[in-house]
Amino acid sequence: MTNRRNIVVLTGAGISAESGLATFRGPDGLWEGHRVEDVCTPEALARDPVLVHRFYDARRAALAHVTPNPAHAALARLDAAWPGGLLIVTQNVDDLHERAGARRMLHMHGELLSALCTACGRRRRWDGPMGGQPPCPACDTAALRPDIVFFGEMPYGMARIEQALATADLFVSIGTSGAVYPAAGFVRTARMHGAATLEINLEPSQGSALFDETRVGPAGVLVPKWVE
Ligand code: BV8
Secondary structure (H helix, E strand, C coil): CCCCCCEEEEECCHHHHCCCCCCCCCCCCCECCECHHHHCCHHHHHHCHHHHHHHHHHHHHHHHHCCCCHHHHHHHHHHHHCCCCEEEEECCCCCHHHHHCCCCEEECCEEEEEEEECCCCCEEECCCCCCCCCCCCCCCCCCEEEEECCCCCCCCCHHHHHHHHHCCCEEEEECCCCCCCCHHHHHHHHHHCCCEEEEEECCCCCCHHHCCEEEECCHHHHHHHHHC
């Protein structure tokens, strides 16, 4: 463990892989033959809402059958014990960080278990399907969409993330391919502000050259070792 005061941790699909949730760009990275870029856009939702809702309904339903793995548990222990600043920024839309006990965290790409009403703008916890166009409990219109940041949409929490990166002494990236922006650019911002940078990933990522150190292996093994 390090004596650095302020830590920012970025996580991606790889931290949930050992819990049984598929990643996006690995060998199993296609869903029903679709790339995530094809089903995760406002245009796709407008063009083929049945397909997009099927994609998210299936992933929302899968959450009931998976549990946090040792990597999620280790980050929750860090969160509970770390006296300095900590922000866990996840690109993931599953709830495994929360279920492991993490508190100082945010979902920059939204959450499967949240519904956004495009008519009244309200968000609410939603753990069932949306494919049948259920009415919004607030405004009774059939205008619910997954509360997910699609490609071309502004990620959540960017001001909070940028503030955390500006004061970070250590930036740790876990289980992400570095394929999607702005998340893939966070390591550059952290370095610019003088943070040390560490990558933990099953294989070198697109951004590995930007990290002071890359540890290659499964998050479930390497993250508990790093936290202890
Ligand atoms: C925006 C939704 C602007 C939820 C997602 C050209 C160049 C550069 C950028 C762009 C460009 N064209 C367009 C852009 C911008 C675009 C983008 O980056 N596109 C990419 C494809 C080039 N970005 C956007 O559109 C973003 N918005 O820019 O807005 C804006 C500005 C002002 C006003 C309005 C708008 C929005 C991006 C968010 C899109 N939503 N998902 C969902 O469905 O899940 S992105 C999607 O990819 C997921 O969220 C996922 O989290 C994310 C990143 O993927 P990873 O998490 O890294 O997963 P991946 O499978 O890729 O990698 C897993 C890694 O884990 C691998 O490296 C693997 O080796 C490793 N691994 C596997 N097992 C393990 C492991 N590691 C450890 N242990 C293991 N066991």
